[in-house]
Amino acid sequence: MKCIYCNGTDSRVVDSRPTEEGNAIRRRRECESCGRRFTTYEKVEAVPLLVIKKDGSREAFDPEKIRRSIVKSIEKRSVSMPEVDRLVREVEMQAYNALDQEITSMAIGEMVMEGLRKMDEVSYVRYASVHRQFREISSFMAELEKLLKEETDDDDD
Numbered sequence: 001m002k003c004i005y006c007n008g009t010d011s012r013v014v015d016s017r018p019t020e021e022g023n024a025i026r027r028r029r030e031c032e033s034c035g036r037r038f039t040t041y042e043k044v045e046a047v048p049l050l051v052i053k054k055d056g057s058r059e060a061f062d063p064e065k066i067r068r069s070i071v072k073s074i075e076k077r078s079v080s081m082p083e084v085d086r087l088v089r090e091v092e093m094q095a096y097n098a099l100d101q102e103i104t105s106m107a108i109g110e111m112v113m114e115g116l117r118k119m120d121e122v123s124y125v126r127y128a129s130v131h132r133q134f135r136e137i138s139s140f141m142a143e144l145e146k147l148l149k150e151e152t153d154d155d156d157d
Contacts, residue, residue: 001029001040008033049095050102058102063092066112073127079120087115121147 001011010032019026024043031038049061067088074084091111095103109131116124125144134140 003029003031003034003036004038005036006031006034011038047096047101051108052102052104054105061092061095061103063088066091066108069127069130070112070116070123073116073123073130074120077120077123079123083119087112087119090115117147121151 002009003011008031011029012032013027014030014037015028017026018024019041024041027040027042029038029040030036050058051061052058067084070084070087091108094111095108109127113124113128113131116127125147128134128143129140132139132143134143
């Protein structure tokens with residue numbers, strides 16, 4: 001870190017503390033060359049994540065959109081908001097941990113469905129019916145049969 005007074009490049013950190021907002025670290029430094037003190041701020045640089053939608057357009061990743069869609073699917077179900085928040089965080093972490101700057105809306109939807117399937121099967125089916133855009137009852141029934149088969153397989157274990 002360059003000293004703002006003498007342009008020296010060696011300094012030591014005297015004090016560190018988070019800012020009031022908690023999104024940065026405030027550091028008091030002392031220049032090894034001139035002995036004067038100065039303050040620096042350090043913050044995490046977020047890499048933008050873009051979502052590739054079904055029509056090919058791109059938009060910024062927005063965890064609130066995921067939260068809203070999950071809330072619609074859990075309507076009148078016994079799923080708590082802390083469970084929803086946990087699922088949103090899990091999906092967000094998976095999306096950012098993919099180490100790619102773009103992710104498809106299909107991939108995000110699959111992550112949400114996997115979480116909902118473990119949380120509440122009715123909510124899972126509601127979400128899947130919108131996400132997979134079932135056009136006829138047969139495709140909807142196929143999804144239900146798949147869910148029932150997985151449940152039966154889990155009971156056998």
